[in-house]
Amino acid sequence: MQRHVRLALAIPLLVVAASCSSDDSSSDSSTPASTASSAASSDSNAPADTSATETSSADSGATSEETTAASAGAPSNDVSSFSVSISEPAAIDPGLSQEVEGAQVIRLLFQTLVSLDPKLAVVPGVATDWAVGDDGLTWTFNLSPDAVFSDGRPVVADDFAFAFARAADPDFAAPASYQGLPIKGWADVSGAEPSGAIGDEPVAGVTAVDDHTLTIETEAPFALLPKVLTYQMFSPVAADYVDTEAKAAAFAEEPIGNGPYKMSGPWEHNVGITVERSDTYAGTAGVTDSIEFRIYSEIATAYRDFQAGELDIARGLPPEEIKDAMETYGDRLLLTPTGALNYIGFPTNVAPFDNPDIRRALSLAVDREAIAERIFSSTLLPASGVVPSNVPGALTTVCDACTYDPERAKALYESAGGIPGNSIVLYDISDDGQAGLEPVINSWRELFGLDVEVRSFEFAQYIEETAAGKPVGPFELGWVWDYPSMYSFLSPLFESTSDVNNFGYANPDFDALLEQARTAPDEGAGLPFLTQAQAIVEKDLPLIPGTFGKDIGVVSEAMSNVMVDPGALWRLELIGVKG
């Protein structure tokens, strides 16, 4: 019996090996090793960036496979290139994009009026300079006469006016259309009945004064407008690139942009997207000649390809591999704090969650450090408040009820009268499974004797569930900024007028401070109001801050100057390939 078992283990491998290797020699004459295509695709011509500080190639823990990867792809021509993993984007047409995978590509293909530098400060994009009028409503953007699309056609103010009209148009149904709502007339267009034609209705507040002057009027003073306009949906689109259905469909597959890179061919769905440096781009040119996005349906598969030396940058890591990867790759594993908050929110208008002391008590019972460290292997940060601390202006001190203090939690819970029946329903809506919730639930059970029933929901389902007025409880959710500002956390999440305020939270003092931030002469001047507003929310605590997000990825030894910005965007245009 013993022997049979061992035999049984050995034979399938042999069978598989035999069948694979026999087919292999007949179907393709090239050796398998040579199919490890781009591998490190190292190139002698690549401008070696000496300012590379983000990644260090010095890695003592280099394993044999890495060495192979670095030496394998011998340069066969003068084109430098590297490969990077993404998952299938929802869209690479900037008007239709709403997620980071598509943004990763779009940011190379397009340049918006104003851009964000790697530290996420607003810098000139197509607009060389801009100013707001004394009324705080009318913004004037002066466009660079050098800006051109990759087909050589100049970028003019009309291209922005059209792109905005298109994004607002209900016929187009852009998923991120709401981003334009601060602009005057946007809501009139997006709220109108569909006309059947896309981009036919101009947005009243957007005017192309001449080819190189664009004015944008806002509904109310809005100091943060330039930051909003960095969103990829506000990229320029020339009307005649998309004026027929067939052209629009082709544009969605192979957009013509004005950025540092252009498409090398149409998007190969579920396979890849390749871009090459655009000769027409007037700004700082991309460092590497060509960038290949490889589309993976599983992070684990991308990571295997990386281990095999067939992929240069693996974005994301399978959770079970993180510890090993940290040891193996050292500095080549990048962990970047991002503008993401994971939290447990309360319906603050439903008893007993309308009692701030109950909310604070539940929050004080959460050991964030232990969760971030032990459950998530430090790939997340313990949250110090409701706005990630890397956001400019955000409070960096740990908020009063965001510490772990079981004694105080217990005392507060009891003095507040506890939760009737000692039982609640907790809605688990996030993608991460229940790993992060379990320690919280255990702690609540231990400290308060609280019985927690977890119900898992898809996000869309949960929204319906709660909209139907059914009984609600705390819910685990996350928020990622739309643009790098405290405002992009505080306004959508907590303002009483916000469509997406799920807490039923309303505090007039808070609302007033946000209004002051909006009407400030510029973003910087509005910052102190936002900081004050954050302090108010953290006192009221409509949500339990859990963790702040981090982006994770590994890069091959050939990569230099790898940089991930706090918006979780890999700054691929800056990356060089070492020769």
Next chain:
Amino acid sequence: MFNLIVRRLCGAAATFVMATVVVFGAAFGLPGDPARVIAGRRQVPEDTLRAIRLRYHLDDPLPEQYLRWMGGLLRGDLGQSYASRRPVTDILLDALPVTVKLLALTLVIEIAIGATLGAITAGRRGSRLDNGVLATCVLALAVPTFVVGAVVQDFFGVRWKLLPVAGTSSNLSYLLPACTLAVTGYAIATRLMRSQTLAHQSEQHVITARAKGLSESAVTRRHIVRNSLVPFVAFIGLEIGALASGSIVVERIFNLPGVGGVVARAVSQRDNALIIGFTMAVIATYLLVDLLADVAALALDPRLRGVE
């Protein structure tokens, strides 16, 4: 025989139409609002949702959506994917060749190895080889596909670098996934061939052939193997169905842009247009393969032709 084929064809058409109703109902019966999924994992204002619902006719009554879809089908139009806004037929035509290649290679592998081993072990009943092959079959049926996939990826791709880990950069890329997918079918094919060969060895026509003085190789080739292969036609018909569902896992692990991966994502994204289009394409293929299997069986086995 012609009548039989026509009858089977009508039956298949009726099954297809019934299936459209079931699939349509099931897709739209799933909880969760597709408009919100299209808007992304983000809560968006009502106006944005309204525009999306209008754009995809999500507010129309279900029977109206069904008739629109059927009308499109007659023109060869399966609608537009919610998630990517591409025509479903385009997505299908992109994905289908990948899956067909994968399934064809898998079938070849499992039948070639299975039939050979089955025929050999039948001739050596009770031998060590017979027992060993039996053990591999039991193991092959017991180990989940994703484990096999991860193991072969790790050894052949990462450690030995013999074959691509994933993707479709060359024809070689199909080998590991096909071998992985073939594991289960290999076991079934081996056992099937073995039992068929054994059964036919004592059949009267085989004994007669031997008595006529035919060489053993001719007996085996013409009378045993040929007859033993008849059930394989039915096996292929059924196996394609099993492989199609198995391919969902394998395509994900090996990052093949085939039908399985697209369907898996379509379901998680509540992309009803894509779910319905793909499911119907799979059902149509299945009905067609089943029909062809019947015709092939008729061609191989003259006795069946008498049955009307």
